[in-house]
Amino acid sequence: xxxxxxxxxxxxxxxxxxxxxxxxxxxxxxxxxxxxxxxxxxxxxxxxxxxxxxxxxxxxxxxxxxxxxxxxxxxxxxxxxxxxxxxxxxxxxxxxxxxxxxxxxxxxxxxxxxxxxxxxxxxxx
Amino acid sequence: xxxxxxxxxxxxxxxxxxxxxxxxxxxxxxxxxxxxxxxxxxxxxxxxxxxxxxxxxxxxxxxxxxxxxxxxxxxxxxxxxxxxxxxxxxxxxxxxxxxxxxxxxxxxxxxxxxxxxxxxxxxxxxxxxxxxxxxxxxxxxxxxxxxxxxxxxxxxxxxxxxxxxxxxxxxxxxxxxxxxxxxxxxxxxxxxxxxxxxxxxxxxxxxxxxxxxxxxxxxxxxxxxxxxxxxxxxxxxxxxxxxxxxxxxxxxxxxxxxxxxxxxxxxxxxxxxxxxxxxxxxxxxxxxxxxxxxxxxxxxxxxxxxxxxxxxxxxxxxxxxxxxxxxxxxxxxxxxxxxxxxxxxxxxxxxxxxxxxxxxxxxxxxxxxxxxxxxxxxxxxxxxxxxxxxxxxxxxxxxxxxxxxxxxxxxxxxxxxxxxxxxxxxxxxxxxxxxxxxxxxxxxxxxxxxxxxxxxxxxxxxxxxxxxxxxxxxxxxxxxxxxxxxxxxxxxxxxxxxxxxxxxxxxxxxxxxxxxxxxxxxxxxxxxxxxxxxxxxxxxxxxxxxxxxxxxxxxxxxxxxxxxxxxxxxxxxxxxxxxxxxxxxxxxxxxxxxxxxxxxxxxxxxxxxxxxxxxxxxxxxxxxxxxxxxxxxxxxxxxxxxxxxxxxxxxxxxxxxxxxxxxxxxxxxxxxxxxxxxxxxxxxxxxxxxxxxxxxxxxxxxxxxxxxxxxxxxxxxxxxxxxxxxxxxxxxxxxxxxxxxxxxxxxxxxxxxxxxxxxxxxxxxxxxxxxxxxxxxxxxxxxxxxxxxxxxxxxxxxxxxxxxxxxxxxxxxxxxxxxxxxxxxxxxxxxxxxxxxx
Numbered sequence: 033x034x035x036x037x038x039x040x041x042x043x044x045x046x047x048x049x050x051x052x053x054x055x056x057x058x059x060x061x062x063x064x065x066x067x068x069x070x071x072x073x074x075x076x077x078x079x080x081x082x083x084x085x086x087x088x089x090x091x092x093x094x095x096x097x098x099x100x101x102x103x104x105x106x107x108x109x110x111x112x113x114x115x116x117x118x119x120x121x122x123x124x125x126x127x128x129x130x131x132x133x134x135x136x137x138x139x140x141x142x143x144x145x146x147x148x149x150x151x152x153x154x155x156x157x
Numbered sequence: 158x159x160x161x162x163x164x165x166x167x168x169x170x171x172x173x174x175x176x177x178x179x180x181x182x183x184x185x186x187x188x189x190x191x192x193x194x195x196x197x198x199x200x201x202x203x204x205x206x207x208x209x210x211x212x213x214x215x216x217x218x219x220x221x222x223x224x225x226x227x228x229x230x231x232x233x234x235x236x237x238x239x240x241x242x243x244x245x246x247x248x249x250x251x252x253x254x255x256x257x258x259x260x261x262x263x264x265x266x267x268x269x270x271x272x273x274x275x276x277x278x279x280x281x282x283x284x285x286x287x288x289x290x291x292x293x294x295x296x297x298x299x300x301x302x303x304x305x306x307x308x309x310x311x312x313x314x315x316x317x318x319x320x321x322x323x324x325x326x327x328x329x330x331x332x333x334x335x336x337x338x339x340x341x342x343x344x345x346x347x348x349x350x351x352x353x354x355x356x357x358x359x360x361x362x363x364x365x366x367x368x369x370x371x372x373x374x375x376x377x378x379x380x381x382x383x384x385x386x387x388x389x390x391x392x393x394x395x396x397x398x399x400x401x402x403x404x405x406x407x408x409x410x411x412x413x414x415x416x417x418x419x420x421x422x423x424x425x426x427x428x429x430x431x432x433x434x435x436x437x438x439x440x441x442x443x444x445x446x447x448x449x450x451x452x453x454x455x456x457x458x459x460x461x462x463x464x465x466x467x468x469x470x471x472x473x474x475x476x477x478x479x480x481x482x483x484x485x486x487x488x489x490x491x492x493x494x495x496x497x498x499x500x501x502x503x504x505x506x507x508x509x510x511x512x513x514x515x516x517x518x519x520x521x522x523x524x525x526x527x528x529x530x531x532x533x534x535x536x537x538x539x540x541x542x543x544x545x546x547x548x549x550x551x552x553x554x555x556x557x558x559x560x561x562x563x564x565x566x567x568x569x570x571x572x573x574x575x576x577x578x579x580x581x582x583x584x585x586x587x588x589x590x591x592x593x594x595x596x597x598x599x600x601x602x603x604x605x606x607x608x609x610x611x612x613x614x615x616x617x618x619x620x621x622x623x624x625x626x627x628x629x630x631x632x633x634x635x636x637x638x639x640x641x642x643x644x645x646x647x648x649x650x651x652x653x654x655x656x657x658x659x660x661x662x663x664x665x666x667x668x669x670x671x672x673x674x675x676x677x678x679x680x681x682x683x684x685x686x687x688x689x690x691x692x693x694x695x696x697x698x699x700x701x702x703x704x705x706x707x708x709x710x711x712x713x714x715x716x717x718x719x720x721x722x723x724x725x726x727x728x729x730x731x732x733x734x735x736x737x738x739x740x741x742x743x744x745x746x747x748x749x750x751x752x753x754x755x756x757x758x759x760x761x762x763x764x765x766x767x768x769x770x771x772x773x774x775x776x777x778x779x780x781x782x783x784x785x786x787x788x789x790x791x792x793x794x795x796x797x798x799x800x801x802x803x804x805x806x807x808x809x810x811x812x813x814x815x816x817x818x819x820x821x822x823x824x825x826x827x828x829x830x831x832x833x834x835x836x837x838x839x840x841x842x843x844x845x846x847x848x849x850x851x852x853x854x855x856x857x858x859x860x861x862x863x864x865x866x867x868x869x870x871x872x873x874x875x876x877x878x879x880x881x882x883x884x885x886x887x888x889x890x891x892x893x894x895x896x897x898x899x900x901x902x903x904x905x906x907x908x909x910x911x912x913x914x915x916x917x918x919x920x921x922x923x924x925x926x927x928x929x930x931x932x933x934x935x936x937x938x939x940x941x942x943x944x945x946x947x948x949x950x951x952x953x954x955x956x957x958x959x960x961x962x963x964x965x966x967x968x969x970x971x972x973x974x975x976x977x978x979x980x981x982x983x984x985x986x987x988x989x990x991x992x993x994x995x
Binding site: 036054055059060061062063064066067068069074077080082083092096097098099100103104105106107108109110111113114116118119121123 | 649680682683684687688708710711719721723965966970971972975977980994995
């Protein structure tokens, strides 16, 4: 199962080669997320409306390898934006992917940009 | 190594083992305890509870494993029949011989059966052991099957007799109490208080016959009546004899230990019999020429015997043994303390009586009106703890002693604060815990809250009568140390759930952001506060989970229960468990069509597993077309009201449990609460619906429903507690509306009713005052709020499938109609299951 994780590597904005147009901003709930399909990847995208920011990360939770993070609640942990997995409430920083309430490995995060009401996710491949 | 043998595994025998395990830390002693009953020691004081729940385990003092864990050999089902003092051995009923260095006789007592002609007939019982109770229950069940209006009498109107009267009520038979003396509880009560108690008991349906000497028991094989005199006959179908106790001192007679003229093994104040290596404790011991039939002195005797054996030569029973006691008999408070009956030569009595409220209070004060000498309380014993403390500690009383018992106009207690008690005041007499010990564990930092105090000191774990006082002392001590118990819901709010409830209600907030922006700490919320606010919005405004779905918890967000591979399960409502064959077929067809793993749930509904997010709305459209609606199995809300088949089909049923269960489930469906709520309705005391394991449970009895509240299964199983008796359907709904709404207003997040009820200040009595007596004056509001929620109910699945905007979220991808290709099922017993986690 671990090979699932190998598909996802943290991507910085300077590594981006492809800006994938995922969906319209109206397809995402305010202060919530949805899942985007890109090639053989599943990416969780969050509209952090309270901060007027967008975040993207792998949809797979590294705890039990299920494709569920996009369905989790978001919020902040002492100021750090986070998502809580809907299965066991493992929380991850949306900024750098770090597991905030345990020692799971970090999740991969991706850059997001908004152009003309559309949501784009940045990939290195 | 020295051998100790305890004969008798009752409450006092057990207490000896407990105290011994606590004090004897080395291995220079080996303890063996013999019990003639088939099970380990149980709480005989609360024996009548067995009629409510028939759970012998719940009454156990400690499970059998406890004895082995503490290196104590427990031998049950084996009676000690002989003592040989010269060889220091005993022989058992199985003809085995054991040697001892110390022998402890804790054989207790047996019920006294007067030599009345015919007392051996079928249907005549004594009231002492669980086996006695099982016999009664079986007999009563047969009786009722052939004669629904069967009557049962209790011979003896003393304390135990009235307990047995409660048992008769619980079994659903017409109860009669027959007493030889001209008043009830002749040993504890004066005539006037006895009269008040009698009026109260008669008002709840007991038939009381005083000054009756039973000549014979009538009937051929089985009892059909009791004859008191010529032409004075009471027709009864069953009789429970409760005419006093006799010490089980027969072993002492086999080995020439001295016994009293009227029974009981003679002991000194070290609890030694006439043989210093043989001790006698509890109801078999004759101390100061008295048999002490209460559990607290019995426990003290056990402790003294342990200390003596362990070498504390100066441990002795006190000269004055406190026989004060507070009881609840058939729901009526009865208490007496100090000298309840006092000759006029010693002081004055002050009496307050109100027969319209079935109240009687008497205190006895010294001639100089400075000391409290004793008293009696019937109908309301709330002041017992404080009066008892004043008496025990010889504390000063008000200049006008009547203030101690007169209802005060301003509600203020006349007797000051618990913190005025001296440190040595004994607060818990069952476990001998003083006020100083309670304060001590808090001051030392060992205990940080009330629960810690209870586990450190054991205060309140015996009869429980001292709980309110323990709580007051613990809280006052915590407060004096400046310890504040903070229970805010998470880092984003400085408020607890109850505070937020009021804030949202008063300010009329309708969104999470309004609440967070106005009352939050400047953050953005989290997985703790969002579901709490979502639940409050539902409880206050009847919002469904569709309205603000991004703040809903995992399951509510998609109106389904997320399973371990990210698929969901679907549970339609089947109110009361009643379902037509057509609907059952429809469920089967839909499950087959979508290849869903199908199982009957623990709440006896049908659960369909393995639906992907994309399939959920398709499945629900079909279910709704067949007349189903959401079962809210995913919500912290009402799940099911489980029912037995009741009087519509069952030959034992006393009422229509299915009809009422359906009505209740449909009334409270969809209502969101701090945690899930389950209900149960049973048509008779056989309790096939397991209603007492639910948050609210109803059991049909003669004359209405008994309502139980605060039960649950789960990690800490709890039986629901009896809240109201023999009430009609309308009253059930009225009380339940108020109870549930009060719970929804005041509980902590994810706190089931059992935990909430347990931690509620003032406990069940307080809850009754709020719900039944409307002490807070909020009953009408609670009912109105509940009615609003009932009126506004909407099936959220119907709402979702009819709204294209709401339907958008039921798609795994926002940019594709594909399903999650990561999901793998494997076959299992002709169905499927998710691939195991690696």
